[in-house]
Amino acid sequence: xxxxxxxxxxxxxxxxxxxxxxxxxxxxxxxxxxxxxxxxxxxxxxxxxxxxxxxxxxxxxxxxxxxxxxxxxxxxxxxxxxxxxxxxxxxxxxxxxxxxxxxxxxxxxxxxxxxxxxxxxxxxxxxxxxxxxxxxxxxxxxxxxxxxxxxxxxxxxxxxxxxxxxxxxxxxxxxxxxxxxxxxxxxxxxxxxxxxxxxxxxxxxxxxxxxxxxxxxxxxxxxxxxxxxxxxxxxxxxxxxxxxxxxxxxxxxxxxxxxxxxxxxxxxxxxxxxxxxxxxxxxxxxxxxxxxxxxxxxxxxxxxxxxxxxxxxxxxxxxxxxxxxxxxxxxxxxxxxxxxxxxxxxxxxxxxxxxxxxxxxxxxxxxxxxxxxxxxxxxxxxxxxxxxxxxxxxxxxxxxxxxxxxxxxxxxxxxxxxxxxxxxxxxxxxxxxxxxxxxxxxxxxxxxxxxxxxxxxxxxxxxxxxxxxxxxxxxxxxxxxxxxxxxxxxxxxxxxxxxxxxxxxxxxxxxxxxxxxxxxxxxxxxxxxxxxxxxxxxxxxxxxxxxxxxxxxxxxxxxxxxxxxxxxxxxxxxxxxxxxxxxxxxxxxxxxxxxxxxxxxxxxxxxxxxxxxxxxxxx
Amino acid sequence: xxxxxxxxxxxxxxxxxxxxxxxxxxxxxxxxxxxxxxxxxxxxxxxxxxxxxxxxxxxxxxxxxxxxxxxxxxxxxxxxxxxxxxxxxxxxxxxxxxxxxxxxxxxxxxxxxxxxxxxxxxxxxxxxxxxxxxxxxxxxxxxxxxxxxxxxxxxxxxxxxxxxxxxxxxxxxxxxxxxxxxxxxxxxxxxxxxxxxxxxxxxxxxxxxxxxxxxx
Numbered sequence: 001x002x003x004x005x006x007x008x009x010x011x012x013x014x015x016x017x018x019x020x021x022x023x024x025x026x027x028x029x030x031x032x033x034x035x036x037x038x039x040x041x042x043x044x045x046x047x048x049x050x051x052x053x054x055x056x057x058x059x060x061x062x063x064x065x066x067x068x069x070x071x072x073x074x075x076x077x078x079x080x081x082x083x084x085x086x087x088x089x090x091x092x093x094x095x096x097x098x099x100x101x102x103x104x105x106x107x108x109x110x111x112x113x114x115x116x117x118x119x120x121x122x123x124x125x126x127x128x129x130x131x132x133x134x135x136x137x138x139x140x141x142x143x144x145x146x147x148x149x150x151x152x153x154x155x156x157x158x159x160x161x162x163x164x165x166x167x168x169x170x171x172x173x174x175x176x177x178x179x180x181x182x183x184x185x186x187x188x189x190x191x192x193x194x195x196x197x198x199x200x201x202x203x204x205x206x207x208x209x210x211x212x213x214x215x216x217x218x219x220x221x222x223x224x225x226x227x228x229x230x231x232x233x234x235x236x237x238x239x240x241x242x243x244x245x246x247x248x249x250x251x252x253x254x255x256x257x258x259x260x261x262x263x264x265x266x267x268x269x270x271x272x273x274x275x276x277x278x279x280x281x282x283x284x285x286x287x288x289x290x291x292x293x294x295x296x297x298x299x300x301x302x303x304x305x306x307x308x309x310x311x312x313x314x315x316x317x318x319x320x321x322x323x324x325x326x327x328x329x330x331x332x333x334x335x336x337x338x339x340x341x342x343x344x345x346x347x348x349x350x351x352x353x354x355x356x357x358x359x360x361x362x363x364x365x366x367x368x369x370x371x372x373x374x375x376x377x378x379x380x381x382x383x384x385x386x387x388x389x390x391x392x393x394x395x396x397x398x399x400x401x402x403x404x405x406x407x408x409x410x411x412x413x414x415x416x417x418x419x420x421x422x423x424x425x426x427x428x429x430x431x432x433x434x435x436x437x438x439x440x441x442x443x444x445x446x447x448x449x450x451x452x453x454x455x456x457x458x459x460x461x462x463x464x465x466x467x468x469x470x471x472x473x474x475x476x477x478x479x480x481x482x483x484x485x486x487x488x489x490x491x492x493x494x495x496x497x498x499x500x501x502x503x504x505x506x507x508x509x510x511x512x513x514x515x516x517x518x519x520x521x522x523x524x525x526x527x528x529x530x531x532x533x534x535x536x537x538x539x540x541x542x543x544x545x546x547x548x549x550x551x552x553x554x555x556x557x558x559x560x561x562x563x564x565x566x567x568x569x570x571x572x573x574x575x576x577x578x579x580x581x582x583x584x585x586x587x588x589x590x591x592x593x594x595x596x597x598x599x600x601x602x603x604x605x606x607x608x609x610x611x612x613x614x615x616x617x618x619x
Numbered sequence: 620x621x622x623x624x625x626x627x628x629x630x631x632x633x634x635x636x637x638x639x640x641x642x643x644x645x646x647x648x649x650x651x652x653x654x655x656x657x658x659x660x661x662x663x664x665x666x667x668x669x670x671x672x673x674x675x676x677x678x679x680x681x682x683x684x685x686x687x688x689x690x691x692x693x694x695x696x697x698x699x700x701x702x703x704x705x706x707x708x709x710x711x712x713x714x715x716x717x718x719x720x721x722x723x724x725x726x727x728x729x730x731x732x733x734x735x736x737x738x739x740x741x742x743x744x745x746x747x748x749x750x751x752x753x754x755x756x757x758x759x760x761x762x763x764x765x766x767x768x769x770x771x772x773x774x775x776x777x778x779x780x781x782x783x784x785x786x787x788x789x790x791x792x793x794x795x796x797x798x799x800x801x802x803x804x805x806x807x808x809x810x811x812x813x814x815x816x817x818x819x820x821x822x823x824x825x826x827x828x829x830x831x832x833x834x835x
Binding site: 032035070264267268269270271272274286287289291292294297298424427428431432435436438439442450458459460461482484490491494495498546560561562563564565587588590591592 | 703705706707708709710738739740741742743744746761762763764765767768769772790791792793804807808810811812814815818819821822823825826828829830832
């Protein structure tokens, strides 16, 4: 099979798996999303406002009248794509592209890493792609709505470039490419940047001697990652300095624990995980786990070509011009030596020694990442108390507040186990190809059946209540919800984040912060709280809405179904008494909303807001 | 089989202006440009805002079903279980039954079932009330629950008795009779570990065969 045919079949296989994985998103890519939770809505909002962001990464479309700084955006790659994408491309269509195409590209990159970097043969190298791009962590990202993480071929491509840089033909271009892909990982998300940094550090440590012998590729790598890393860190520190005191007051150990894996969550999923653990089920996949466990037994003694025909064919591929993986042309003296399994001096034997070091390194990274992903306590199931574990010291410090999801380190485990398992399967298939053939099917079964993907994805329409289209199209807009602290912060995030996506229809500045990493923040919190108190108290003064008008708010949209039944009538009648009949109301787009028009002049919104904070309503 | 596969690939990529297969030689530029134009057109139709606006909104195409399941402890007897549901501003009363009159309900298993069908709602405000036999109506749960799926949303509750004797309804992913709930929840883990054990045996056997062959 030619390389083009092989790559075509590879992409076709991954595309078919992605189609099943994300079905039926391909039928409604612009009007539907597949998710269980709420993180996608923040991503959709980010894609939508990207064009309104100024040079300081501030947008006036949220946190009115202060403006919202987007340095802590989930993904800078998303921000960049939102800015570059044409206006006719809907944000949810971009998100659907991430969901459907992202895993295909990520899987292809992992397959290339297994094939070129470790020498796994096709079709066993497909296991690496399946284990990485369709892993439990990928499914968790899909269900949570963090679709930008699904498009991550950068991590395996970075690893491949580092291996090439450490090889006998390593050059500056490999170092630059590795640095470029590291930067792309960082732009994808902060956690992917951490994952890429761990992978980079581990691979560099495994090839330390190479760094001193041939420093050029590594100097090129450092030239890219050092300034990029310093620049990114300084911007994040500058932004978080303002919010740190609030965040530090959180209970770090509780947060880090809920973002860590348990042994059971890595083994199998239960329906409760979607309800109670935010779909955090980073399933490892038993096929690749078991294969990776046995790979050292298969390959440990294969240090020289005399006992390693697989290595010999790899040598033949490097020295000869073999057309495909695993085949050696039966012509030429060099190839004949490789066919007899005899060792050859020079670059070939060094590359084979490197290959053993490489898969040992990958296996080590996978195991260490798995141990770290368990977080501050080792638990069998999520509800356990657990015993103190590796990250326990970190959890009790303020650093733990900013590293709340150790479970995301499992991306390294998926990639490491997948590539090593592909190599192990290649070795098994060398002698028993028919008996080893079911291993690919088992891997597919892990991806499509054991993960429960078809049962767990939820089809969510992306639509907007028509009332937002019928109100005045100028001034800021305030959404009024109930106080969610009483029952569920998740439901509160879900409802408030959806309201941010409505902005693509009405294009009005919102008081909502829209991107809220930890605690609810933004002018909406204070204004909503005071407005609820005023409206639901027996003596609500008439001046409450003149202050809102001074703040620049011209439309108040109430979401009555979020309030307890006994408060809804009181709330709506108080609003009608003071503002008159509603300007618009609708029961479509998935919500019942009632919109009121607020008349008045907006003299100085910033002064009005600071008065609200300092003096309250005061009259 | 090989000939059939090659013929299939040739028929897929053959262009009228390029008699050869793209797998054996570079594709002609006219073929590539036609393919690019086709992909661009498909993308525009699928993803454009204008294209989307001409179709009926997805949330109104099918009715949304919300299914409620409440598992009651065997030692408790309730004469009625009701849910007061606020959905898109309308108030509805849903009676949950355990007598098999609702499809999917197994009679007298301790799990009460009820359904409400209506237009798509992202969330509902509900109050779960239960009236014990010979007692007053109790408010077991009140709050907003997300119902994101456009087809079917299953909302399960498990009644638990607190130390002081009061009853609370706790959200659960599904409701099973009291004596089977823990077993059903464990079933998923058992199935997962069982699959792992099967793979361990199979791969272990393959490895032992391989090592025997290598040693010989």
